[in-house]
Amino acid sequence: MTEILKVTGLCTHFFTRAGVVKAVDGVDISLNRGEVLGLVGESGSGKSITGFSIMNLIDAPGRMTGGRISFKGRDLSQLSETAWQDLRGNRIAMIFQDPMMTLNPVLRIDVQMIEAIQAHEKVSRTTARERARDTLGMVGIPAPDERLKAYPHQLSGGMRQRVAIAIAFLNKPDLIIADEPTTALDVTIQSQIIHEAQKLTRQTGTAMIWISHDLAVVAGIADQISVMYAGRIVEHGPTDYVIDNPRHPYTYGLLGSVPSANKRGARLFQIDGMAPNMLALPRGCAFGPRCDRAVDVCAAAPGMSQSCTQKFRCHNPVPEAVKVAK
Ligand SMILES: Nc1ncnc2c1ncn2[C@@H]1O[C@H](COP(=O)(O)OP(=O)(O)O)[C@@H](O)[C@H]1O
Numbered sequence: 001m002t003e004i005l006k007v008t009g010l011c012t013h014f015f016t017r018a019g020v021v022k023a024v025d026g027v028d029i030s031l032n033r034g035e036v037l038g039l040v041g042e043s044g045s046g047k048s049i050t051g052f053s054i055m056n057l058i059d060a061p062g063r064m065t066g067g068r069i070s071f072k073g074r075d076l077s078q079l080s081e082t083a084w085q086d087l088r089g090n091r092i093a094m095i096f097q098d099p100m101m102t103l104n105p106v107l108r109i110d111v112q113m114i115e116a117i118q119a120h121e122k123v124s125r126t127t128a129r130e131r132a133r134d135t136l137g138m139v140g141i142p143a144p145d146e147r148l149k150a151y152p153h154q155l156s157g158g159m160r161q162r163v164a165i166a167i168a169f170l171n172k173p174d175l176i177i178a179d180e181p182t183t184a185l186d187v188t189i190q191s192q193i194i195h196e197a198q199k200l201t202r203q204t205g206t207a208m209i210w211i212s213h214d215l216a217v218v219a220g221i222a223d224q225i226s227v228m229y230a231g232r233i234v235e236h237g238p239t240d241y242v243i244d245n246p247r248h249p250y251t252y253g254l255l256g257s258v259p260s261a262n263k264r265g266a267r268l269f270q271i272d273g274m275a276p277n278m279l280a281l282p283r284g285c286a287f288g289p290r291c292d293r294a295v296d297v298c299a300a301a302p303g304m305s306q307s308c309t310q311k312f313r314c315h316n317p318v319p320e321a322v323k324v325a326k
Pocket residue numbers: 014016021023041042043044045046047048049050060061062278
């Protein structure tokens with residue numbers, strides 16, 4: 001398997017007047033060709049900042065203060081801004097929650113897509129247009145020739161996001177970072193888009209990081225899952241293992257709050273308390289104050305433990321083979 005992305009010990013901190021926010025604090029990611037990593041966690045846990053750090057898009061008062069990012073075996077820290085511009089949108093693409101972050105409201109879809117191809121590759125307009133049309137078809141857009149002539153405002157929200165996804169895949173990138181791309185869409189459209197995106201990664205070999213606050217969404221697309229809490233990965237492993245037997249109490253709680261047919265009518269489990277204040281994190285395990293399994297040792301920060309199947313950062317993990325009621 002070809003390793004596309006290797007992130008080790010990534011730290012991105014924000015130096016604000018009120019103090020230092022350790023938005024990302026020692027994150028590791030390893031991703032092979034065609035693989036999908038689901039990055040999941042509550043709002044404010046550091047998912048987007050992880051994505052932006054990989055894209056080298058962190059602005060003051062934020063700064064990558066530590067760690068190493070290697071892309072196809074190449075250390076990205078020494079890259080010039082010109083080299084970054086070529087990498088972005090070409091080898092690494094990003095999809096945002098709001099497709100209008102990608103789309104220009106005053107240009108027709110074909111103009112934007114052709115531009116996106118020609119910015120990185122010397123091909124004729126006709127060739128570029130054909131590829132644009134084919135890629136629209138691949139993301140499940142009916143009558144792509146018609147859609148090419150449209151302006152963004154003439155499309156529905158779901159169609160616009162599909163166009164943004166098509167643009168991300170346009171130059172056959174090695175890696176796509178998708179930051180909550182379906183969060184604003186209704187559930188049916190959401191699952192269609194997840195299905196198309198998953199199919200595309202299989203077809204093209206593009207690796208993907210799919211960011212979501214919703215574990216159910218991530219479970220539907222990802223090969224492996226990393227659960228993030230207060231800037232750290234607290235559990236990581238193949239999707240099936242993490243879903244069937246979560247070891248970190250936070251993951252367990254996230255799973256318990258996912259609705260399913262069998263739980264219909266029953267009250268959904270909720271994780272007590274609020275997301276922590278990133279300026280004043282609790283001592284030891286950041287999840288400790290909300291955790292019903294917390295014990296004395298949790299006053300010291302837990303390291304990453306490894307079982308045969310997954311890794312988790314917890315002193316008193318959920319026992320093996322304790323299934324979440326489904
Ligand atoms: N420009 C900024 N200045 C200060 N703190 C920031 C800034 N951007 C993000 N943060 C902090 O970084 C943390 C992680 O943010 P983010 O990655 O956007 O979370 P999410 O998991 O919701 O995507 C949050 O606690 C947020 O307050």
